[in-house]
Amino acid sequence: MNPRPELTKNQSLVLRALDAADGPLSAYTILDRLREEGFRAPLQVYRALEKLQDFGLVHRLESINAFVACCQPHEHGHEMIAFAICEKCGKVDEFCDAAVQERLGTWVRTHRFKPAKTTIEIRGDCAACAETA
Amino acid sequence: MNPRPELTKNQSLVLRALDAADGPLSAYTILDRLREEGFRAPLQVYRALEKLQDFGLVHRLESINAFVACCQPHEHGHEMIAFAICEKCGKVDEFCDAAVQERLGTWVRTHRFKPAKTTIEIRGDCAACAETA
DNA sequence: TGTACAAATGTTATGATATTACATTCAGAT
DNA sequence: ATCTGAATGTAATATCATAACATTTGTACA
Secondary structure (H helix, E strand, O other), X not given: OOOOOOOOHHHHHHHXXXXXXXXXXXXXXXXXXXXXXXXXXXXXXXXXXXXXXXXXXXXXXXXXXEEEXXXXXXXXXXXXXXXXXXXXXXXXXXXXXXXXXXXXXXXHHHOOOEXXXXXXXXXEEOHHHHHHO | OOOOOOOOHHHHHHHHHXXXXXXXXXXXXXXXXXXXXXXXXXXXXXXXXXXXXHOXXXXXXXXXXXXXXXXXXXXXXXXXXXXXXXXXXXXEEEEOOHXXXXXXXXXXXXXXXXXXXXXEEEEEEOHHHHHHO
């Protein structure tokens, strides 16, 4: 994870859009929300997202092709982050678990696997939505 | 996970294509490999894949938009499966870990989260490819 | 047998996500 | 001033997935 430099204009706009949202956003939704700010093409969003992910300020949710602002951007070193994603309301909880990290770490060491990125995502209904259902 | 009935023609063809492959395949790659068998459209593949996933015979790798045949289709009950995906050679290792399962289970119980599907995918270089690099 | 129903299939079109390629602009270093 | 690398702008295209609707197939059972 690279250190955070000053953000560029596009990076700031994308991060602000994600911070303002109450859940994950797709790249194209971000694009639409930034058209008034001058955004015209998907690449402007994808390029900013790539940098923001490098800085640890944004996470990509692989299982739903969407992006969220990191809820604790100051706590670095937590390489292995898990997400609980509500399929009803879109709410995302971000959490770490040392035991999970240790077990997966053991697996990769045992198998001489060199991990680059680990995805842990639980999709389902959050407490509030599960009640309503 | 639904029980496995007799597979239909398309389901059999798709499963055979995945079994024959030495790594995960995208839906469109499967389509191309089955054109000689009469496949014409993506939906034929996606529909078969959906059923095969219901039967526990195929897994979707969320982080790479691809599909693999389950390596141990007889061992059901292993709801929480983890994957180690080599980004160089495409090799996929499928494994379970009771401790990981227990820890994530604890989290969802604590948070009253009702999980529907859990994704655990580690992308990186497998032992063989890491050496070569 | 036939007929009714559910599941599977075929086909076209379209929607949604992501990247390639190339030109231009901007900011900092010398 | 000019060089350079990063960032940006833009068009086109590649890749992944589903909607909508027509048709066929399998099967239960009157």
